[in-house]
Amino acid sequence: xxxxxxxxxxxxxxxxxxxxxxxxxxxxxxxxxxxxxxxxxxxxxxxxxxxxxxxxxxxxxxxxxxxxxxxxxxxxxxxxxxxxxxxxxxxxxxxxxxxxxxxxxxxxxxxxxxxxxxxxxxxxxxxxxxxxxxxxxxxxxxxxxxxxxxxxxxxxxxxxxxxxxxxxxxxxxxxxxxxxxxxxxxxxxxxxxxxxxxxxxxxxxxxxxxxxxxxxxxxxxxxxxxxxxxxxxxxxxxxxxxxxxxxxxxxxxxxxxxxxxxxxxxxxxxxxxxxxxxxxxxxxxxxxxxxxxxxxxxxxxxxxxxxxxxxxxxxxxxxxxxxxxxxxxxxxxxxxxxxxxxxxxxxxxxxxxxxxxxxxxxxxxxxx
Amino acid sequence: xxxxxxxxxxxxxxxxxxxxxxxxxxxxxxxxxxxxxxxxxxxxxxxxxxxxxxxxxxxxxxxxxxxxxxxxxxxxxxxxxxxxxxxxxxxxxxxxxxxxxxxxxxxxxxxxxxxxxxxxxxxxxxxxxxxxxxxxxxxxxxxxxxxxxxxxxxxxxxxxxxxxxxxxxxxxxxxxxxxxxxxxxxxxxxxxxxxxxxxxxxxxxxxxxxxxxxxxxxxxxxxxxxxxxxxxxxxxxxxxxxxxxxxxxxxxxxxxxxxxxxxxxxxxxxxxxxxxxxxxxxxxxxxxxxxxxxxxxxxxxxxxxxxxxxxxxxxxxxxxxxxxxxxxxxxxxxxxxxxxxxxxxxxxxxxxxxxxxxxxxxxxxxxxxxxxxxxxxxxxxxxxxxxxxxxxxxxxxxxxxxxxxxxxxxxxxxxxxxxxxxxxxxxxxxxxxxxxxxxxxxxxxxxxxxxxxxxxxxxxxxxxxxxxxxxxxxxxxxxxxxxxxxxxxxxxxxxxxxxxxxxxxxxxxxxxxxxxxxxxxxxxxxxxxxxxxxxxxxxxxxxxxxxxxxxxxxxxxxxxxxxxxxxxxxxxxx
Numbered sequence: 001x002x003x004x005x006x007x008x009x010x011x012x013x014x015x016x017x018x019x020x021x022x023x024x025x026x027x028x029x030x031x032x033x034x035x036x037x038x039x040x041x042x043x044x045x046x047x048x049x050x051x052x053x054x055x056x057x058x059x060x061x062x063x064x065x066x067x068x069x070x071x072x073x074x075x076x077x078x079x080x081x082x083x084x085x086x087x088x089x090x091x092x093x094x095x096x097x098x099x100x101x102x103x104x105x106x107x108x109x110x111x112x113x114x115x116x117x118x119x120x121x122x123x124x125x126x127x128x129x130x131x132x133x134x135x136x137x138x139x140x141x142x143x144x145x146x147x148x149x150x151x152x153x154x155x156x157x158x159x160x161x162x163x164x165x166x167x168x169x170x171x172x173x174x175x176x177x178x179x180x181x182x183x184x185x186x187x188x189x190x191x192x193x194x195x196x197x198x199x200x201x202x203x204x205x206x207x208x209x210x211x212x213x214x215x216x217x218x219x220x221x222x223x224x225x226x227x228x229x230x231x232x233x234x235x236x237x238x239x240x241x242x243x244x245x246x247x248x249x250x251x252x253x254x255x256x257x258x259x260x261x262x263x264x265x266x267x268x269x270x271x272x273x274x275x276x277x278x279x280x281x282x283x284x285x286x287x288x289x290x291x292x293x294x295x296x297x298x299x300x301x302x303x304x305x306x307x308x309x310x311x312x313x314x315x316x317x318x319x320x321x322x323x324x325x326x327x328x329x330x331x332x333x334x335x336x337x338x339x340x341x342x343x344x345x346x347x348x349x350x351x352x353x354x355x356x357x358x359x360x361x362x363x364x365x366x367x368x
Numbered sequence: 369x370x371x372x373x374x375x376x377x378x379x380x381x382x383x384x385x386x387x388x389x390x391x392x393x394x395x396x397x398x399x400x401x402x403x404x405x406x407x408x409x410x411x412x413x414x415x416x417x418x419x420x421x422x423x424x425x426x427x428x429x430x431x432x433x434x435x436x437x438x439x440x441x442x443x444x445x446x447x448x449x450x451x452x453x454x455x456x457x458x459x460x461x462x463x464x465x466x467x468x469x470x471x472x473x474x475x476x477x478x479x480x481x482x483x484x485x486x487x488x489x490x491x492x493x494x495x496x497x498x499x500x501x502x503x504x505x506x507x508x509x510x511x512x513x514x515x516x517x518x519x520x521x522x523x524x525x526x527x528x529x530x531x532x533x534x535x536x537x538x539x540x541x542x543x544x545x546x547x548x549x550x551x552x553x554x555x556x557x558x559x560x561x562x563x564x565x566x567x568x569x570x571x572x573x574x575x576x577x578x579x580x581x582x583x584x585x586x587x588x589x590x591x592x593x594x595x596x597x598x599x600x601x602x603x604x605x606x607x608x609x610x611x612x613x614x615x616x617x618x619x620x621x622x623x624x625x626x627x628x629x630x631x632x633x634x635x636x637x638x639x640x641x642x643x644x645x646x647x648x649x650x651x652x653x654x655x656x657x658x659x660x661x662x663x664x665x666x667x668x669x670x671x672x673x674x675x676x677x678x679x680x681x682x683x684x685x686x687x688x689x690x691x692x693x694x695x696x697x698x699x700x701x702x703x704x705x706x707x708x709x710x711x712x713x714x715x716x717x718x719x720x721x722x723x724x725x726x727x728x729x730x731x732x733x734x735x736x737x738x739x740x741x742x743x744x745x746x747x748x749x750x751x752x753x754x755x756x757x758x759x760x761x762x763x764x765x766x767x768x769x770x771x772x773x774x775x776x777x778x779x780x781x782x783x784x785x786x787x788x789x790x791x792x793x794x795x796x797x798x799x800x801x802x803x804x805x806x807x808x809x810x811x812x813x814x815x816x817x818x819x820x821x822x823x824x825x826x827x828x829x830x831x832x833x834x835x836x837x838x839x840x841x842x843x844x845x846x847x848x849x850x851x852x853x854x855x856x857x858x859x860x861x862x863x864x865x866x867x868x869x870x871x872x873x874x875x876x877x878x879x880x881x882x883x884x885x886x887x888x889x890x891x892x893x894x895x896x897x898x899x900x901x902x903x904x905x906x907x908x909x910x911x912x913x914x915x916x917x918x919x920x921x922x923x924x925x926x927x928x929x930x931x932x933x934x935x936x937x938x939x940x941x942x
Contacts, residue, residue, distance in 0.1 A: 221800075226660070
């Protein structure tokens with residue numbers, strides 16, 4: 001019996017890799033309630049079958065890092081929607097396809113901006129978010145948040161799997177899913193390399209993480225003294241930031257379309273580039289990358305043309321609310337001034353931010 | 369030479385420094401043996417169970433300094449249960465009884481009790497130097513005894529020990545008069561320190577050259593200490609939390625500027641990420657830098673610091689430096705000889721290192737001879753390039769964090785890469801492997817690694833052949849440690865006499881069986897073959913069925929002392 005998913009797949013020109021990936025998807029489908037297996041940083045599950053497409057159990061006691069990553073995986077469905085977890089499976093399967101080219105040509109990012117794709121099966125989808133997903137071209141194909149969300153997470157390997165309604169959604173989206181799966185390989189590579197590291201570090205160093213990830217005893221070969229020290233030190237550094245002479249500067253960061261906000265300590269960074277990198281990792285889709293980094297050293301001012309580049313180059317921009325209550329574009333002022341005046345940050349849609357540009361550039365011109 | 373009086377021979381032997389050479393000298397004839405034995409002052413015992421303390425004291429009547437190593441290396445990674453052994457007390461007691469004029473005791477991976485420290489401090493009036501590395505079992509009370517009773521103490525060096533902290537009063541136990549302290553390292557202590565006592569101690573230790581502080585020592589105390597001891601050569605900063613605008617910080621900057629002699633810098637155990645710039649002024653003098661306990665320093669700060677370190681010979685660092693940071697090291701630190709890159713915590717925005725960092729280092733640092741590198745991934749091509757660029761490696765330890773990861777580009781095993789390393793590095797003495805590896809890599813090691821003395825293997829190989837290649841080929845092998853690899857009895861028993869030429873062999877989670885170990889123990893009475901049976905994994909239920917059980921952990925070593933009497937229940941000596 002072939003699930004509807006495969007049926008949909010066959011409509012497209014078939015290829016070995018596609019079938020392979022769909023087979024693996026099929027096996028997941030057949031799993032029904034996906035068996036939760038612990039996955040350690042090596043990608044081995046408890047049963048030590050490295051080829052096993054197992055998922056990570058979402059245990060509440062998971063390390064802070066993985067919880068955060070879970071939170072960053074923006075679920076566009078209603079809170080409580082189970083769509084995101086499915087991603088892990090798809091990602092895992094697709095990770096075996098690393099070397100294979102995507103079957104389907106990637107559409108240009110803005111292809112479906114303001115798409116006419118039917119918004120069916122959508123629970124409170126915020127289109128904006130799916131558009132913004134960096135490099136994830138599946139948003140072109142579907143406005144279905146469930147499928148999008150499935151494909152998004154870079155940190156999915158950390159996330160718990162819940163058996164769920166994904167399967168139903170999957171099966172009803174055959175046309176979408178095939179493309180989704182096909183494109184996965186292009187995205188998976190960076191993800192896979194990032195995640196084991198995150199997993200590894202947290203599992204190696206965070207002694208508070210209960211044994212949800214099956215750790216290999218004595219690996220990596222670091223002296224336990226060092227391991228314990230680093231674990232303590234990293235915890236303390238987080239506390240310490242609040243106690244240090246320069247007290248921590250936690251500001252909220254919201255992102256349009258995301259149900260969760262984040263908080264960062266601005267004192268952890270010393271330049272816009274660092275902040276943007278961190279936010280990029282946090283939100284997995286944000287491309288402030290160029291913000292501030294084009295500026296001349298020490299000044300980090302955005303010119304009007306660069307600002308336009310920025311806005312056209314990505315769907316989202318980073319803005320902040322300053323002491324006066326004004327919403328400003330991040331990157332205009334020197335970093336030190338920025339952290340003094342920033343009250344909170346918001347990642348807003350490019351379209352909303354256009355209005356800021358002249359004012360921001362004006363303000364920066366005034367400072368010259 | 370036989371017509372020279374003994375004193376002349378003795379004088380000549382004074383110039384023979386290394387243990388190996390002295391051992392060779394003592395083998396020449398009975399006369400030389402005798403003279404060398406009573407003139408040898410420094411003795412090295414690589415395995416504390418290989419010989420008994422009485423015999424050592426008897427042979428080396430002029431013994432002043434002894435180095436002892438206890439637990440097997442893999443004990444560092446929690447593979448050896450606590451209470452396995454490695455107690456120093458019998459040694460101290462035997463030396464005290466034999467009236468050895470002990471002046472220096474250096475221990476690694478041993479269990480040191482407070483009683484042994486007290487006995488030590490009372491038994492040897494000329495005792496000068498205590499160095500403990502990765503030891504455990506003592507508290508600050510033991511340190512207090514050493515401080516109080518070793519009146520001639522010059523060196524108290526505690527490296528990465530597990531010490532139970534009973535408050536910081538031990539620092540007050542040093543004699544009130546001027547001390548002879550030259551080196552004091554208590555960086556590994558976790559508890560509070562009596563700060564005024566510390567400052568007073570530094571003030572009355574005019575010879576102090578090396579000082580490594582623990583996390584409990586804050587910045588203002590550091591600053592005052594530096595004012596008092598600007599002659600320091602080696603500084604370990606404790607806590608480095610500060611407000612860049614504060615007066616304390618400014619005072620620190622002034623104090624550091626006076627420390628023109630500092631050649632070695634370490635610590636930063638608690639660090640706010642900014643403003644290491646206070647130290648930039650001493651960086652150009654540094655030959656050794658250890659920031660491997662400072663995860664709070666971000667890569668750009670690290671890089672700014674490293675750009676000043678032109679004379680660096682030794683660098684220990686966390687992988688948050690990233691490949692880009694390593695490129696900076698490669699272009700700045702042309703004298704670099706030893707590099708260790710440790711894995712750090714998962715900070716947002718931190719980069720790890722890959723093969724690119726290693727290649728960059730190999731291109732820039734031609735003098736590199738020792739490396740320990742924890743990385744995300746590696747490729748054969750990178751290793752081949754590194755081998756070409758740096759044929760001088762004496763120690764090469766690579767740890768890919770995913771233990772069976774293949775070449776990141778070709779997905780092939782890393783046999784060719786490591787093969788290139790062993791072929792190019794003719795002086796390679798120590799090698800640690802990781803990544804996906806087949807028997808082929810061991811073939812290369814057996815063929816080319818002629819000087820190899822220590823080999824660490826994990827999750828590697830396909831069959832007994834792998835281990836056999838190594839045992840056959842590496843004539844100078846002294847320590848072999850293997851975990852989670854498919855080597856069994858055929859390999860273990862291939863050349864049993866070889867183990868008497870080696871210090872020790874460790875095999876865990878391999879394919880050797882109880883029967884194989886028994887056979888080995890029977891044929892080689894000069895070896896202690898120990899099975900570590902935690903959690904009652906194995907049972908002697910009687911009958912020969914036992915012998916087919918796989919042995920989870922086996923540790924064998926040559927010994928003149930016979931079976932040890934202090935083995936715990938879970939250790940069986942066959």
